[in-house]
Structure formats: structure tokens, C-alpha cells
Amino acid sequence: MDKLVIEGGVRLKGEVTVSGAKNAVLPILAATLLTDEHCVIKGVPNLRDTNTMLKILRSLGKNAELNKGKVNIAANKHTNHVADYKLVSTMRASFCVLGPLLAKLKKAKVSLPGGCVIGIRPVDLHIKGIKSLGATINIESGYVLAHAAQLKGSHIYLGGVYGSSVLATDNVMMAATLARGETVIESAACEPEVADLANFLIQMGAKIKGHGTPIIEIEGVKQLHGAEHTIIPDRIEAGTLMIAALITKGDILIKNVMFQHLGALIDKLEEAGVSISITDSAIRVCYKRRLRSINVTTLPYPGFPTDMQAQVMSLMAITRGISVITEKIYPDRFMHVAELNRMGAHIQREGPHAIVEGIKQLSAAPVMASDLRASACLVLAGLVAKGVTTVSRIYHLERGYENIEKKLQGLGAKIWREKE
Ligand code: EPZ
Numbered sequence: 577m578d579k580l581v582i583e584g585g586v587r588l589k590g591e592v593t594v595s596g597a598k599n600a601v602l603p604i605l606a607a608t609l610l611t612d613e614h615c616v617i618k619g620v621p622n623l624r625d626t627n628t629m630l631k632i633l634r635s636l637g638k639n640a641e642l643n644k645g646k647v648n649i650a651a652n653k654h655t656n657h658v659a660d661y662k663l664v665s666t667m668r669a670s671f672c673v674l675g676p677l678l679a680k681l682k683k684a685k686v687s688l689p690g691g692c693v694i695g696i697r698p699v700d701l702h703i704k705g706i707k708s709l710g711a712t713i714n715i716e717s718g719y720v721l722a723h724a725a726q727l728k729g730s731h732i733y734l735g736g737v738y739g740s741s742v743l744a745t746d747n748v749m750m751a752a753t754l755a756r757g758e759t760v761i762e763s764a765a766c767e768p769e770v771a772d773l774a775n776f777l778i779q780m781g782a783k784i785k786g787h788g789t790p791i792i793e794i795e796g797v798k799q800l801h802g803a804e805h806t807i808i809p810d811r812i813e814a815g816t817l818m819i820a821a822l823i824t825k826g827d828i829l830i831k832n833v834m835f836q837h838l839g840a841l842i843d844k845l846e847e848a849g850v851s852i853s854i855t856d857s858a859i860r861v862c863y864k865r866r867l868r869s870i871n872v873t874t875l876p877y878p879g880f881p882t883d884m885q886a887q888v889m890s891l892m893a894i895t896r897g898i899s900v901i902t903e904k905i906y907p908d909r910f911m912h913v914a915e916l917n918r919m920g921a922h923i924q925r926e927g928p929h930a931i932v933e934g935i936k937q938l939s940a941a942p943v944m945a946s947d948l949r950a951s952a953c954l955v956l957a958g959l960v961a962k963g964v965t966t967v968s969r970i971y972h973l974e975r976g977y978e979n980i981e982k983k984l985q986g987l988g989a990k991i992w993r994e995k996e
Contacts, residue, residue, distance in 0.1 A: 577996045579994055581993070588821055588984070596807035599767070604773055605617065609638070609673060609680055610679060610680050610780065611680075612652060615780075617647040625976065629670060664686065671686060671688075675749075679751045705744055709728060726755075729794070730759055739876040745764045745792070749777070758793065760792070766788055772808045773787075781799075811833075812884060812976070814830055827863065828860070830860070834857075873901075875904055889953060893932055897934055913925050920941075937961070939963060
């Protein structure tokens, strides 16, 4: 197992290019189960999670290979409808094979995803949505067993306790593409990754309207054909790099970015006194003056993304003043707080709130990553801390950031990998 070693204090400077979006490529790879025809997916990031999804597709009988950012899925009649616990338990997103398998093979047996450190993550909305399309669903020995001779279109309200669900919207939308008649998903997730999935499905011949809004309409078709698609850029990676520029008082040009997907983050950073220059496909973030403390509340898109909460906390930890960070999607998503406090931060947790009292400088320490975004937060803290920080369990980071240490090295960071 590897760890990252970071010598803090370097102002990051230069250009960096963002990879394709993890949270778009995973459901899009699952969607290829809806056809027997050849598919080509481009702009695919080489991540642990991408490779897990490819393993799952292969276990379901697909011939899928990733090569230099391109996934080729050969045409073939896949028949296996069982997504095994061994693979599904390592990555929750694999649960979104349920909809495509059921729609294509009329049956699906998918392991229930295991627990997760960022919070209780039930799948009740997925099951409610799939049932509304006329499927029978049973839970047996940790598996969801779904059957439907023919799925039927339906009007489904998919809002949950914490608002809309990204993967539940994906699962139901994919299943509805081959259902008889029209489906309307109300309180659908509006994330750009959901819209990117819908665009891929439309290229496969699906009839979908309203994707990217809370009301999605799907007119079922008899079958879908192969297609070619390029994945949207990863807005969370872009956001993480924007924070890297600010926390190190640096100046970075971030390329391959769709600024439209970063509205809430840009708004909050401007409130903190940051000036950001935007072009069609790039964002320049240059530290010019002392930042102001800000309050942040995470919400479903287009609200402030929960996947940027930890990274913004590392910035507020060294920004003078008090910031209140409220987590409304995963109220327990605060594993990074204790690790930041080990680096000298002054952060107090109060239920779904973290009260951050900014200090002058963090001090380096050995810290441990607990989940993907917490690990990004600790790397950012290490970039600015006094001394040499080690971040262990970086397999979490590799799940969602492609070549992050090389990208940071390219901006001047003193960061390297060592065996634990
Ligand atoms: C997606 O997860 C992302 N993952 C997550 O990113 C992201 O944090 C999350 O959306 C919210 O933006 C992928 O796209 C692969 P949800 P998802 O269903 O779809 C509750 C990262 O760091 N809920 O939108 O699993 C749930 O518990 C990852 O890249 C139910 O109650 O999240 C949560 O509180 C982490 N019942 C809220 O809804 C359900 O059936 C939103 O979850 C489903 C969800």
C-alpha cells in the first residue's frame, strides 16, 4: 500500500488539464448493458472506480477494455444478470447496473451495496423507482432480485429525505428507456453527470427530454443501438484544483473545464474575495489578496456540491475568521475534521455543522484518508502545512483522481509516493 509525502509551502503555478468525470463515466459504462452493439466511450479517466466498473461489465459477459482514455465495448449478446457482491461491495456506483440489466434481460440479481464511511446510503429510492416501472423486487441474502417480463412507463416521484438522488435517477432513467410507454421522473437529480448519461442514451436511440431539470420524460423504445460518446470534464477535480491554487497562494490555469458546472463553487469563492477568469474551456485562479471566511451549505445540484465540502474546509481552516460548513446531503461526512485538527486546525463539529476558526498556518503531520474527498482535503492541507505531511490509505484518492500527484508535481508541488 502506498502513501503520499508532501513538503508544504510551494506556491503552485502553471497549467493543468482536467480528466473526464468519474461520476459520469460509471453510469455511462453501465448503460452499455442496454445494447448488444459496439460502443466507444472517450475521455475515460484511468481510475480505480473505472476499472472496477469494467471488471463488473466483463463479469456480466461484456468484452470491455480501457486503452489510453478510450473504452471499446465489443458487440456481443451478454446474458449474465448477476452482479456479484465481491465487486459491487467495493463500489456503490455499481448498483446502477440494476436498471440496465433488468430492462435488457428482464431479470437482474445485484448485490446490495455495503456500508460507507460518509453516511448511511440506502437504496430505497432506486427500488421504489424500479418497482414503479412494474418490476417485482425481492431482497434475499444481501441481493436485490428483480424481474419484469415487460417494464411499463409510469409517473414516479423520486425525491428523498435529502432531496434528489443521482444514481437512483440514473438507474430508473436507464430502465425506462426500454419500458413500454412514457415515464416521468419527478424530483429527478439535475447533476451534469445525469444529463451526460441521458445524452449518451439518446445517442443510443433513447427518447428522453428534460434531463438536467427536476422533471425527466422518457418515451420507451423497443431496443437501443451502439454509440460513441465523449465524457464531460470532472467538475469536482476542477474544483479541487481551484482550491489548490488558492490554498498555496498560487496561480493556475485549469484546462478542459465547463465553468457552467461550477456555478455554486465559483459564487462562494467570489464571496470569499477570489477573482476568477473564465474562458470557454478553461478557468484561471490566481491568489491576489487575503480571503474572507464564508459559510457553505451543501445541496443537490445546482447547489454547492457535497463532493467539494472537505476541500473548501481545508481552505477555510487557514482563512482568518469563522466559517460554518453545513452538510445537508450526508450529515456525517466529516471524517476529515479530526485529521485536519491533527494538523493544528481549529474545527468543531456540531451535528451536520462544522465550525471552522481559521488559523495562520497548519503544521505537517501523518494523517489518514478515510474516503475519496477527505483524501483530497488532506492533500490540499499538506500542500500548505509547515513541514512534511504523509497521507496514508491513498487508494481512496486513486478512486477518483487520475495521476493527481503528477499533475500537482507539474504545478511545482513537492509531492511523491512512498511504500507504507
Ligand atoms: C452520487 O452518489 C455521487 N456518486 C457521489 O459522489 C455524490 O456525493 C452524490 O451523488 C451526491 O451528489 C456517483 O455519482 C458515483 P445520492 P449517489 O443518491 O447517487 C440519499 C464522490 O465523492 N438517498 O444522490 O449514491 C443518500 O443517502 C461520490 O465522487 C436515499 O435516501 O448519491 C444521500 O443522503 C461520493 N435513498 C442523498 O440521498 C436512496 O435510495 C443523495 O444521495 C438514494 C439516496
